[in-house]
Amino acid sequence: MEDRVVLTMRGITMTFPGVLALDGVDFTLRKGEIHALMGENGAGKSTLIKCLTGVYQCDSGEIHVDGMEEPVQNHSTLEAQRNGISTVYQEVNLCPNLSVMENLFVGREPVTKAGTIDRRVMLKRAQQLMEDLGLSIDVQQTLENYSLALQQMIAIARAVDMECKILILDEPTSSLDDSEVAKLFSLMRKLRDQGVGIVFVTHFLEQVYEVCDRITVLRNGLLVGEYPLSELPRVNLIAAMMGKDIDDLKEIKPESCQNNCAEPLISAEGLSHVNKIKPFDLQIRQGEVIGLTGLLGSGRSELARTIYGADKAQTGTLKVKDKKVHINHPIDAMRLGMGMLPDDRKAEGVIADLTVRENIVLGIQALRGIMNLLPMKEQCEIADRFIELLQIKTPSRETLVKQLSGGNQQKVIIARWLATNPDFLILDEPTRGIDIGTKTEIQKLIIRLADEGKGILFISSEIDEMLRTCNRLAVLRDGEKVGELQGDMTQERVMHAIAGGENV
């Protein structure tokens, strides 16, 4: 591999009101390498990317792109693209209503002499491009007819065709399953061999070690360092990202499994939601943490949502404490003592423009009904109690929730549910996108709640985390519950169960 530098960023500094997001960060990308950009949430990864792609203008610092004399200062993504910097995001940024071909060429369509779009040339070039990248796609189809993974590859194809020297992949794998990820990786390797410099931003350590050549780590807006992959074992990487040892995670391993004879709290029989989750049976006992594991899209969130009534169950029966119940709406589930922390914090969790206090008392208020307003004094008491209990870092209880960090927002939602004192709590990815310190706190909290006799349904993408906290694991595959794991659970056993091939 030749060691030619295609991109250098020197001393990048960026300030937002009240926050120094980046402080003199350097970054170097070489030709034909896949370079991981790592850091916890709030480390400044996305800000750095946005400075590079012209979404933000950095306050100071220089960006040099190979082949250009002058330092580059991009003022828009368009300008960045002209300078050879293309980005593919987690959410596919294409237009679902246009054809694949048009998506490839929007904004730079081949034109005829008369200045109109030359569809024939466009078609030919699009087909050629797909062939080069080994994708068999009908380029005249509307984009929305293709799976997310393919859409992402089309986005990459677009970037590649624009003769980009620098390709930024911002968490492209978050919504892909394993086979799709593999496909994406082979495409990435192909591009690397063609000499494209790729910046790969991800949260998944496995993937970094599978595909990357080099790692740059950021922490709190500062550069920690740049390392060749072989010189940075995982433990050191995590240490670099966190700046502390993470041994205290180990302490929280629960004692032996709970007794199996405890009262069943929830028992579902044949519950299903069309196209989302096939009929399943599930029992949850008091004081038990049950984990749902499976790949993304395997139906783990959907299963939880069906129990809670966020998606109404279409078949089957649900019993709560041995009584048959009907849940048409989340509020029905809440009245039965359930609570659910949804996986998408921004879309379904916090109510951003309300204060911390209001967000915390929301659940209680919903239970009391619209006619029965919780007196202000009680609202404040409850809010203060939970801010204290969960150590929510907020200037005051009247601060708007949107001003808190991700982890603290998550705590506010947990507080909302704890305030309703539920018997059964669903936590869907409570630890996603928050820093490792808070993660540990939440895991500890889960175990404490179970000790208090509550039933917990816990969903997480990280098997480690599940193994540490759960008494029992339900395994899902392709929208179906395929089995349960209990007792001696190891990472390997769980992986096998998820991957399938044999019944558990």
Add this chain to the structure above:
Amino acid sequence: MNRKAIVQRSRRGMNNSNILLMITIGLFIVMYTAGSIVYADKGFDHLQTFLNILINNAGLICVACGMTCVLLTGGIDISVGALIGMVCMFMAVGIEFWGLSSPVLMILILLIGITFGLVQGLCVGYLNIQPFIVTMAGMFFARGMTAVISTQQVTIKSDEFFVMLANLKFFIPFEIGAYVNSKGRLMVPFFRLPVIIALCVLVAVFLILRYTRFGRSLYAVGGNQQSAALMGLDVKKTRMKAYMLSSFLCAIGGICYVLNTMAGTASQAAGLEMDAISSAVIGGTLLTGGVGNVIGSFFGVLINGTISSLVKTHGKLISSWSNVVTAILLCVFIVLQAVFTKLKENRKR
């Protein structure tokens, strides 16, 4: 997953927009045929009736084309009716009171249209204000302005060139569709200048939408604004241009309108925005943006025209019936769109 599986997974989806368009064309044919059969004695089946629908709705066709472009970006423009009212009044007062010649006035009107659209477009595109609020303000502004210009009904009669244009008749060659009326005279079907203007606008907008970068960016912006921006399109400018185009076409539509009515009144073209929106929506343009074309909108206009023509032919119905029927039709199509969108989402999951 191998390649075949991928291909299979991306099975061809049903194109809901096309279905809506088919429903629209079918509806028009059914409605028109039914009208021809029921009102055959009143001459509804003559070619001239159809041409009259075109003549009367020439302005609406222009406006609906502009409206379609705005709807494609996911916006809306409810200032169109008021703007037409203002344009007609400007024309009438300009000729009768200010003594300006009609070609000069027409150029002024087109300039007014562009400026009006520019201001609205700046507010929507660059200031990011909700299109509804902006164009509603635009609507009241234009209505108020009409009253400022004049509160009377002004009839155009002193400009010979204009009167000549308005009275131009283009007869259908070879006497196709000609018939002998009750007095024994041969009636040859004809159409007027506004129809030609409207059809030119229709073809031009169709070509713009399909074969120019600007046209395709309208679709892209409507499909996903953020994506369009990240793909390097100038979203703000595109949205601004859409409103400019709408107001510009509105000005042309206003000229067609005033050629028909030969007058300016304060409440002229009241509720036209509703007709334009319903034409576009009935023609398969999604209110959420990104899907639709002007051919559909054209048929939407024809349906609207047929409804009011039927109400008129019946003779005993109050004219507000046609408003009510149009509203019901719009309501049905909006609901259909909502249902289709929901179905699509469900299928995705």
Add this chain to the structure above:
Amino acid sequence: MKIKRAIKKITGMQMFLPIASMLLVMAVNIIYDVSNGNAVFNFFTISLRNGVLFGRIIDILNRGSEVAILAIGMTLVVSAAAGADISVGSVMSLAGGMCCMLLAGFGNANVSQYAVPLWVGLVAGLAIACLCGAFNGYLVSYLNIQPMVATLILFSAGRAIGLLLCNSTIVYVRVPSFQFLGGYFWMLPTPIIIAAACVLVMSLILKHTALGMYIQSVGINKNAARIAGFKSRRIIFTAFVISGLCAGIAGLVATSRIYSADTNNIGLNMELDAILAVALGGNSLGGGKFRLAGSIVGAYTIQAITTTLYALGISSAQAPVFKAVIVILIVTIQSPAVTAYFERRAVAKALRANKEAMRV
């Protein structure tokens, strides 16, 4: 420096916009009075004539009643659904038309006797208004149609249906008791009392129930509110029904004023006034948090503007020009682009100050 901070504090207050514009309008009036040789505080004088209170302030309060009533419903709709209900003007007219049609009997254009008891007409008027609200609410909440598009249907159809009910004529009901709603109660015009009662009832509801919290939560994040146990759809639906009811009350007041159902003119351009009232009240038209008091002050400010415009010799048909400009100005101030610009400037200033401090 101190003064600057004080100014910032005042302008940052939520009620700043409506109160400031109210003061501005008053100032214009005083200048106008002085220049015309009237007493300086002519605008504020209230006198007693024929046993009823009289004066420009009373006139504004009286004429502004409909807008104030509409603003109540509009505030809730804007907050919950992030879009306005533009059908209120048409619904006003429809409610009035329904009421008069029943009181006069279908097809009669001029009566001096009720065909049905008064209360039947009033209840029917309110009922059809609520029905319209429910229709809008259903489209928005259960079919997920954008509020302005959904209400556009009744915006144009409401008046047309009203015309059908009234057989395309103006229906006069010349019975004294029908004129009470738009007439006088003791010394005060009844509309003022009705508007005050509506505002009072709504503020009591907001103070003693969780409606406000429900509506704001739903307006800010519908899905999150649903997961937290609020029936989001039902809340949005309720907001539209309340808006319909308010339009109905306003429609009956407007009809009673002229003891006739003038379907083409009742509530004309009222939707603009109501939306303007909400915006002037410092509420974001993008939904979410709201303040009722702001909208109410906003509503009377609008009326003050209208009355002032009339006093300056601008006709009612021309007045929308000014209001449209005001709307655009307000939403421009509120717009993301402009707010962001001021924020950037503030940040830049803070940075400069920082640097200077470092140098010292």
